[in-house]
Amino acid sequence: MTSSCPRCHSGLVECRNYARKAAGTIGTVAGAVGSASAVISGAEIGGAVGLIGGPAGMALGTIAGAILGGLIGGAAGCATGTAIGEVIDDNVLDNYHCLACGHTFNKKQT
Numbered sequence: 001m002t003s004s005c006p007r008c009h010s011g012l013v014e015c016r017n018y019a020r021k022a023a024g025t026i027g028t029v030a031g032a033v034g035s036a037s038a039v040i041s042g043a044e045i046g047g048a049v050g051l052i053g054g055p056a057g058m059a060l061g062t063i064a065g066a067i068l069g070g071l072i073g074g075a076a077g078c079a080t081g082t083a084i085g086e087v088i089d090d091n092v093l094d095n096y097h098c099l100a101c102g103h104t105f106n107k108k109q110t
Contacts, residue, residue: 005096005098005100005101005102005103005105006105007098007101007103007105008053008098008100008101010098010099010100010101011031012098012099012100013097013098014096014097014099015094015095015096015097016089016093016095016097016104017086017089017095018083018088018089018095019084019085019086019088019089019092019093020082020085020086020088020094022085023083023084023085023088024078024081024082024085025077025078025081026081027077027079027080027081027084028074028075028077028078028081029074029077030077031073031074031075031076031077031078031080031081032070032071032073032074032075032077033073033078034075034077035069035070035072035073035076038069038070038072038073039066039069039070039073040066040069040105041065041069042065042066042067042069042070042072043062043063043065043066043069044062044065045065045095046060046061046062046063046064046066046068047059047061047062047067048061049061049065049108050062050064051106054097076087081096087089090107091106092108093106094106097109
């Protein structure tokens with residue numbers, strides 16, 4: 001990370017990470033929605049495992065499996081989106097903001 005502002009040389013610099021936050025959120029939603037096959041197979045596996053506990057166990061296993069499938073897809077989407085956002089923040093956007101003078105800059109300017 002950049003330790004000082006290139007304009008005023010202040011050490012009061014914040015990292016904004018707008019693209020990382022936005023892409024992570026979009027990736028999470030897209031991963032959770034797009035993981036329909038993971039949800040279906042998670043529900044099937046959960047139902048099969050829950051069958052040991054009878055009808056109630058099968059119902060709970062199916063629901064738990066579907067939730068886990070969605071969470072896995074959301075986590076994968078979030079990781080991918082965050083990685084893409086980090087590249088955008090570091091190479092395209094002025095990701096650093098000086099709190100002393102208000103100057104925005106990227107790490108290539110240092």
